[in-house]
Structures are given as C-alpha cells and as structure tokens.
Amino acid sequence: MHRVFLIDDHPLFRSGLRELLERRQGLEICGEADNCAAALDGVRRETPDLVVVDLRLQGTDGLELVARVHAADPKLPILVLSMQDEALYAERALHAGARGYVMKSEDPRDVVDAVEVVLGGRVYLSPEMTRRLVERASSGAEHGRSAIDRLTDRELQVLRLIGEGRSTSDIAADLALSVKTIETYRAHLKEKLGLRGSSELMRFAVLWVQELPPDSPLA
Structure with missing residues (x-):
C-alpha cells in the first residue's frame, strides 16, 4: 500500500482528490495539510511514499515548499498538482525537487496516472508540456543531442536513470557502484553535453528519455 500526503488549501478539492486516489487499489491518503508549517510537520510525522502539493497555497510560495520537502528527504517523490500555468512552472x-507536474484541469485519469508514474520512480510531465519542452530545447540543445553519440555505454545508462528521476544514491545502488563514481559520471555528462549544472542535466535527461522510441534498448 502506497501512502500519499496531500497539500492543498481548498478543502473541497482535497476531499475530491482523496476520493479519487483512494478508489485506486494500492493507494491510501495518510495525511493532509493546507499550509506550509502543517505540511512540513505532517510529512515528517507520517513519512508518506508520495507528496502531492499545490503551488498556490495561502501565504506560502509553493515552489519554496517543494524545495523544503525535497531538502528534508531527497528520496521522497513530490508531484505538483496545480492550476498554475504548466508552461511557466513545470520546469x-x-x-x-518535484518528480512531476500535472494541471488540475487534466482528466482525473491523468492525475492517477501521474501519481503512479512518480511512485514508480519516473518523472511525469503531460504530453503537451513534453512537446513544448522538446520544441524549445531543439534549438538550444542540438549540440547536446549530437554529443550523445560520444557518451560511453555507462554514461548513457546513468543519463537514462537521471531522466527517470533516480537519485544519485539510487543509481549507485542499481549499478553496484559508489556514490562518488556516479557523481563522477554526472560531471562527465555535464562536460560532454555542454550543460552548466545539475538542473540543466536533469532537464536534458528527462527530455532525452521522453524522446526515446518504445523499442529502444535504453527505454
């Protein structure tokens, strides 16, 4: 059973979301909060498997809350479910520190799919958002994509796992390597792909994984 913690300052929406998710076998709501302080305390107390958070909370910057929850437990998956424009806020x-972003206006089935994707250790973006990011990245990331051919097999493996939202420690465990070795691979990836930091590496990796054909051996 996966335990989900909800953070939203609209009681009616939380009630509807609770009902939606608890209809799905294997999901249960372990707690709720409507503000930053209650959210941080509740997440710490309940130790959920997933946090679902709205970016627009009264008196709170939702992005700051996401960052604080992520800092407290980097392995805890966070899914943003919000009315805020996805094109402006998803990245x-x-x-x-979020692992996914879905608009409240999406079909309820998409919301449940997003929850399951993020719980599965992957990154969720709507098809429309993925298309926008790919189009926007196409003009500025040609060098990076052409540099893919110069990556070693192990570097490609690490890039794929980063794109799936895996943490450095998780990748190290999966590949039976040390965290320091994975950090070295991350540094090599940034250098070879011409990326300036971890955020750019994460974004590039997510986009690259999204573009892999289903029959690719790396998919």
Missing part, C-alpha cells in the same frame, strides 16, 4: 517545480 521550476522540477528544479525545486
């Missing part, structure tokens, strides 16, 4: 949410 910012990922940079803050």
Whole structure:
C-alpha cells in the first residue's frame, strides 16, 4: 500500500482528490495539510511514499515548499498538482525537487496516472508540456543531442536513470557502484553535453528519455 500526503488549501478539492486516489487499489491518503508549517510537520510525522502539493497555497510560495520537502528527504517523490500555468512552472517545480507536474484541469485519469508514474520512480510531465519542452530545447540543445553519440555505454545508462528521476544514491545502488563514481559520471555528462549544472542535466535527461522510441534498448 502506497501512502500519499496531500497539500492543498481548498478543502473541497482535497476531499475530491482523496476520493479519487483512494478508489485506486494500492493507494491510501495518510495525511493532509493546507499550509506550509502543517505540511512540513505532517510529512515528517507520517513519512508518506508520495507528496502531492499545490503551488498556490495561502501565504506560502509553493515552489519554496517543494524545495523544503525535497531538502528534508531527497528520496521522497513530490508531484505538483496545480492550476498554475504548466508552461511557466513545470520546469521550476522540477528544479525545486518535484518528480512531476500535472494541471488540475487534466482528466482525473491523468492525475492517477501521474501519481503512479512518480511512485514508480519516473518523472511525469503531460504530453503537451513534453512537446513544448522538446520544441524549445531543439534549438538550444542540438549540440547536446549530437554529443550523445560520444557518451560511453555507462554514461548513457546513468543519463537514462537521471531522466527517470533516480537519485544519485539510487543509481549507485542499481549499478553496484559508489556514490562518488556516479557523481563522477554526472560531471562527465555535464562536460560532454555542454550543460552548466545539475538542473540543466536533469532537464536534458528527462527530455532525452521522453524522446526515446518504445523499442529502444535504453527505454
């Protein structure tokens, strides 16, 4: 059973979301909060498997809350579910530590799919947002994509796992390597792909994984 903690300052929406998710076998709501302080305390107390958070909370910057939850437990998956424009906030949410972003206006089935994708250790973006990011990245990331051919097999493996939202420690465990070795691979990836930092590496990796054909051996 996966335990989910909800953070939203609209009681009616939380009630509807609770009902939606608890209808799905294997999901239960372990706690709720409507502000930053209650959210941080509740997440610490309940130790959920997933946090679902709205970016627009009264008196609170939702992105800051995402960053604080992520800092407290980097392995805890966070899914942003918000009315805030996905085109403006999805990347910012990922940079803050979220593993996915879905609009409240999406079909309820998409919301449940997003929850399951993020619980599965992957990154969730709507098809429309993925298309926008790929189009926007296409003009500025040609060098990076062409540099893919120069990556070693192990570097490609690490890049794929980063794109799936895996942490450095998780990648190290999966590949039976040390955390320091994975950090070295991350540094090599940034250098070879011409990326300036961890946020750019994460974004590039997510986009690259999204573009892999289903029959690719790396998918």
